[in-house]
Every structure is written in C-alpha cells, then in structure tokens.
Amino acid sequence: MHMSAQPAHHASVAAASTKSFEQALAGATLKRVEAKEFVFAEGDAASHVYRVETGAVALFKVLIDGRRQIVGFAYPGDLVGLGAEGEHMMNAQAIKPTRLRCLPISGLHRSVAQDPTLYFQLYQAVARELASARDLMLTTGQRTATERVVSFLLALSRRNARTGRDPAMLELPMTRSDIGDFLGLTIETVSRTFTKLRAMGLIELVHSSEVKLIDIDALKSLADGEDRDQ
Amino acid sequence: MHMSAQPAHHASVAAASTKSFEQALAGATLKRVEAKEFVFAEGDAASHVYRVETGAVALFKVLIDGRRQIVGFAYPGDLVGLGAEGEHMMNAQAIKPTRLRCLPISGLHRSVAQDPTLYFQLYQAVARELASARDLMLTTGQRTATERVVSFLLALSRRNARTGRDPAMLELPMTRSDIGDFLGLTIETVSRTFTKLRAMGLIELVHSSEVKLIDIDALKSLADGEDRDQ
DNA sequence: CGGAACATTGACCCATGTCAAGTGTCGTGG
DNA sequence: CCACGACACTTGACATGGGTCAATGTTCCG
Numbered sequence: 001m002h003m004s005a006q007p008a009h010h011a012s013v014a015a016a017s018t019k020s021f022e023q024a025l026a027g028a029t030l031k032r033v034e035a036k037e038f039v040f041a042e043g044d045a046a047s048h049v050y051r052v053e054t055g056a057v058a059l060f061k062v063l064i065d066g067r068r069q070i071v072g073f074a075y076p077g078d079l080v081g082l083g084a085e086g087e088h089m090m091n092a093q094a095i096k097p098t099r100l101r102c103l104p105i106s107g108l109h110r111s112v113a114q115d116p117t118l119y120f121q122l123y124q125a126v127a128r129e130l131a132s133a134r135d136l137m138l139t140t141g142q143r144t145a146t147e148r149v150v151s152f153l154l155a156l157s158r159r160n161a162r163t164g165r166d167p168a169m170l171e172l173p174m175t176r177s178d179i180g181d182f183l184g185l186t187i188e189t190v191s192r193t194f195t196k197l198r199a200m201g202l203i204e205l206v207h208s209s210e211v212k213l214i215d216i217d218a219l220k221s222l223a224d225g226e227d228r229d230q
Numbered sequence: 231m232h233m234s235a236q237p238a239h240h241a242s243v244a245a246a247s248t249k250s251f252e253q254a255l256a257g258a259t260l261k262r263v264e265a266k267e268f269v270f271a272e273g274d275a276a277s278h279v280y281r282v283e284t285g286a287v288a289l290f291k292v293l294i295d296g297r298r299q300i301v302g303f304a305y306p307g308d309l310v311g312l313g314a315e316g317e318h319m320m321n322a323q324a325i326k327p328t329r330l331r332c333l334p335i336s337g338l339h340r341s342v343a344q345d346p347t348l349y350f351q352l353y354q355a356v357a358r359e360l361a362s363a364r365d366l367m368l369t370t371g372q373r374t375a376t377e378r379v380v381s382f383l384l385a386l387s388r389r390n391a392r393t394g395r396d397p398a399m400l401e402l403p404m405t406r407s408d409i410g411d412f413l414g415l416t417i418e419t420v421s422r423t424f425t426k427l428r429a430m431g432l433i434e435l436v437h438s439s440e441v442k443l444i445d446i447d448a449l450k451s452l453a454d455g456e457d458r459d460q
Numbered sequence: 461c462g463g464a465a466c467a468t469t470g471a472c473c474c475a476t477g478t479c480a481a482g483t484g485t486c487g488t489g490g
Numbered sequence: 491c492c493a494c495g496a497c498a499c500t501t502g503a504c505a506t507g508g509g510t511c512a513a514t515g516t517t518c519c520g
Contacts, residue, residue: 065456067372073365081358090364119349126356127313133363134291134301134320141370141414142297145508169354176467184371189508191468208467208517224294375476406499416477420499438484438499 001137002011023119028101039080046084048102052076055098056173060181061090070182071133073174075159083126096173114167140184148183149193150223153203158211170211251351251441253341258331269310269322269330276314280331282306285328286324290411291320300412301363305389313356326403370414378413379423380453383433387443399443 031051038058039050050057071090072081078137080092112118139151152184153170172179176187183190193194194211197203202219204212213219247351260283263269269280269287273329280287282304288301289310302311310322311331342348353395369381383400406417413420424441427433432449434442443449 038233061368062370063368069364069371071367083360086355089361097300107265116349119346119353123349123353123356124315126353127315130313130356130363131319133367134299137301137363137370138291138293138299139366140367141299142293175465186509187467188469188510193231194509195468222359222457319517405497418478418497418501419476422476 013032015193020084021118027107028103031100033094033098033100034057035096037094037096039094041086041091044088044094046081046086046088046105049079049081050100050102052078053099053101054079055100056095057083057092057098057100057172058095058178058182059090060093070178071136071186072129073178073182077163083121083129095175095178096099113219115158121148136182145189145193146196147223148185149179149190149197150156151188152183153180153213153221154216154219155160157216164168167218168213170213172209172211178210246305250312251348258333258337261330261332263324263328263330265324265326267329269324270318270329271321272318274318275316276311276316276335278334279309279311280322280330280332282308282310283329283331285330286325287328287330288325288404288412289320289322294339295344298411299414300408301366302359303408303412305391312352313359325405330343338427366412374421375413375415375423376426377453379409379420380427380449382413383431383441383443384446384449384453387446396435397448398443400443402439402441408439 002150014206020199027052031050033055034206040046040048042061054076056082057078059072059074059080060068060070073095074092081088098202108118139148143151152228156166156170156172159171174182179185182189194203194205197219198205200218202213202215202222204214208211238341241249258281261280263285263418270278271274272291287304287308287310288300289302289304292298303325304322308399312316336388338348373381386400387397390400396443406420409415410417410420415423424433424435427449428435430444430448432443432452434444
C-alpha cells in the first residue's frame with residue numbers, strides 16, 4: 001500500500017526547519033518587496049536563498065515570445081532560490097507585498113562547517129521540490145482544464161489544512177493570469193472553469209480572489225485521474 | 231548577458247562523476263534488465279540508486295485512469311532513483327535491454343563519512359534534475375505540438391554532441407507512445423509531426439527509430455519560443 | 461468620480477484528440 | 491526461407507476542448 005509522499009503543488013521547497021537551519025536564518029536580514037517587484041530574475045547572480053515570511057512569490061520562466069510558465073508559488077515558510085548554480089535560471093516575483101529573509105549563499109556554505117548534515121537537508125529540500133515539479137508535470141501534461149483547476153484548488157486546500165487554516169476557504173493571492181500560466185491554460189479558460197464549478201454548486205466565489213469549497217468530495221472525484229493517495 | 235545553464239531534457243541527474251562517487255559505484259553490483267522490465271515501481275522501498283551503464287530507462291507516473299506522464303529518460307551515465315525518501319514516487323522501466331549499476335542507499339550514507347561533500351554532489355545532482363524538470367514543464371505547458379517534438383529532437387541532438395556522437399543522427403530508443411507521454415501528446419500527433427517535419431525537408435526518417443536532422447538551424451528556429459541561450 | 465487593471469462572458473475557429481483503417485517490421489515457428 | 495502474428499507506426503476523417511478575439515463587467519485606488 002502506498003502511504004506515499006507529497007500532496008503536490010507547493011513548488012518551492014517546503015521549509016526545512018531544523019536548529020542549524022534556523023540559526024543560519026536567524027542572522028539573515030529581512031527584505032520587503034512590493035507586489036510585482038522581482039526578488040531575482042533569470043541570469044542574476046545567485047547570491048542568496050530567501051525564505052518567505054509573509055506574502056507570496058511566483059517563480060517562472062519565460063519564452064522569448066512572452067509565453068510564461070509559472071513553475072510554482074512560494075508561500076510563508078517556503079524557500080526560494082535553492083538549486084541555482086552561479087546564476088538563477090528563473091524569475092521570482094512577489095505577487096503581493098512580501099517580506100523575505102535573505103540568507104547569503106556564502107554564509108550558508110560557512111554554516112556547513114558547523115553542521116555537515118546541512119547539505120543533506122538542502123538535498124532533501126530540493127528533492128521535495130523536484131517531487132512537486134513532477135506532480136505539476138503530471139497535471140499540465142495529462143489533464144483537462146477542469147481537472148487542472150480543481151487539482152490546483154485542492155492543493156491550496158491541503159496547504160490550508162497543513163497550516164491550520166480552513167481547508168474550505170481559499171485565498172488566491174495570484175491573478176487568473178498567474179493561475180493560467182501555472183496550469184498551462186488561458187485566463188479565459190480559468191475564468192470559465194471557475195464559473196462552471198460555481199454553476200455546478202461545487203465552489204462559491206465570495207470574491208474573485210476568495211473561493212469557498214462547497215463540496216470537497218465532489219471536487220476530489222472531479223480531479224480524478226488524481227495521482228494515487230489523493 | 232546570459233551564459234545560463236542547462237540545455238534541458240535529460241531528466242535524470244546527469245552523472246556526478248567524482249572520485250568518491252566513482253568509488254562508491256565501483257563496488258556496486260551490476261544488474262541486467264530486459265526491455266519493458268521495471269527497475270522499480272511507485273511505492274517500492276527506495277533501497278538503491280542506479281546508474282545506467284548501457285540501454286535506456288523511462289521514468290514515469292501514472293494517473294488512475296491509465297494516463298501516463300513520462301518525466302524523463304535516463305541514458306548511460308545518468309542516475310535514477312535519487313531523491314526518493316523511503317519509497318519511490320514513480321516508476322522506472324527499461325525501454326531496451328539495459329545494464330545498471332546498483333548502489334545501495336545504505337552504502338551511500340556510509341560513503342558520506344569518508345567524503346562529506348558527497349551530499350553536496352547529490353544536492354547538485356538533484357538540483358540539475360529539478361532544472362530539467364522545469365524546462366520540460368515549460369515545453370509541455372506552453373508549446374505547440376511541433377515546438378515540443380522539435381525541442382525533444384534538439385535535446386537529443388545536444389546530448390549526442392555532449393557525448394561525442396553525431397548530433398545530426400539520432401537514435402530513438404523509445405516508442406512514439408513514450409515520446410507522446412513525455413511531451414503530453416498522442417501517438418498520432420507525434421507521428422504526424424514527424425511526417426510534417428520530413429515533408430518540410432528538416433528531418434529524414436532513416437528508420438522509425440532513427441532520425442537524421444537535415445537542417446538544424448531551421449529546427450532551432452521552429453523550436454522557438456526556445457528558452458534563452460538556445 | 462474616473463480610469464486602469466483584472467475578470468467574465470460570448471462567438472468562433474483551429475490544433476490536437478479520438479476513432480478507425482491501413483501499412484510496415486520483426487521475431488517465431490513451421 | 492517463408493508465413494504468420496503481434497506490434498508499432500502512419501494516415502485519414504471527424505469531433506471537440508480550449509485558444510483567440512472582442513465586448514462588457516467589476517473592483518479598486520487615486
């Protein structure tokens with residue numbers, strides 16, 4: 001039987017919270033960025049790793065013709081910027097006012113001297129991120145628009161459950177455009193799908209950025225083709 | 231300006247070849263698997279990491295209704311099975327007769343005692359794999375069928391160039407179905423796209439599993455929307 | 461109050477999926 | 491060596507999900 005692992009779609013290295021890691025972060029400076037401000041861009045020197053304290057950040061790549069793929073959203077507790085060798089290979093942009101703790105990579109290497117398992121933790125953190133990336137690939141590669149949107153909502157719901165919030169009431173800090181670029185859909189399709197789910201009585205749009213899940217079980221079965229272990 | 235990094239699409243931890251790593255692998259047993267035989271399946275205990283010596287392996291996840299997403303192919307020199315915590319979260323299946331070097335995870339942890347940087351190497355290996363996974367997301371999320379197939383061919387071409395083989399003559403060890411499940415397309419669309427590229431004089435199908443690239447520059451511009459730095 | 465940005469809705473169309481023949485190609489056994 | 495069957499691949503005809511283009515609503519902030 002599978003008790004398998006990650007629920008999917010929290011694509012930014014869920015917090016590796018251990019003593020040595022917390023210590024490394026403790027001295028880190030705090031940085032505020034406004035909505036739409038970049039934390040770093042593709043090609044920038046990878047000087048820091050950041051942990052989101054409040055707010056939310058979108059991680060994305062762009063094609064030369066402007067098409068954009070968001071590869072993940074980072075919420076409070078998530079790390080961004082890991083796994084970059086020398087320079088960043090993607091962009092990180094705040095999607096609302098955000099506070100970040102900035103950890104210089106050089107300092108990180110120094111911390112390793114005190115705690116050699118730190119690399120193991122980084123390894124695990126990146127491995128988790130890899131797992132999410134692959135789950136997202138499954139979603140964008142093989143699923144219909146409805147399945148994608150529902151999976152996305154359920155992933156947010158699970159995140160809420162994990163962090164002690166109401167799993168039926170979702171805040172969507174990102175725009176429809178962001179959701180579309182994450183799921184490989186257009187704004188219009190995302191919007192139509194929300195409308196359809198509302199018409200089916202499965203969700204309620206309290207506000208365009210606030211969704212109430214009415215019938216989670218029905219949503220789960222809609223998301224199907226769901227990877228094992230919900 | 232970007233000198234950025236990875237060419238994309240070699241989704242299985244390109245070989246981390248260092249002394250300590252080679253030593254760890256040296257004592258490893260060799261295993262032969264036939265085409266279609268599983269190396270491991272989702273849910274299996276993650277007991278070993280494997281390095282492909284000859285042959286090729288497909289890594290994939292399946293949805294309950296049978297849809298399949300191949301997240302990468304592993305060729306000689308590539309590692310498979312890294313990043314699994316406890317149990318594997320995907321399947322690894324040989325796509326032709328394959329020889330693998332099997333490295334017990336327990337032994338790997340022992341080797342770390344001798345060389346603490348080993349974890350750093352593993353971290354880097356997984357980070358590279360993550361970069362490929364994200365490149366693939368960009369491809370399957372945002373591109374047309376033609377762009378996907380051409381990107382795929384060019385990635386194989388680059389791999390050939392990197393390993394000292396003819397970058398214009400490609401061996402496709404995988405079936406059309408595998409390619410489709412990798413790129414998020416159907417068999418028929420993959421086949422039609424090959425036919426179209428042949429009709430355009432850009433490729434030649436020596437054999438259904440052997441492709442000759444005739445006009446690589448034209449292919450590159452077709453692949454466009456290509457991520458920066460070719 | 462006005463305007464910009466975001467979201468929704470509608471009409472239409474096309475790329476790709478689906479279904480259904482056909483056509484190699486390879487390996488096996490007679 | 492040939493015949494057969496099993497697959498894999500190709501090709502065609504058709505259907506449709508979701509993209510595109512366009513208009514309208516809504517929200518929020520100055």
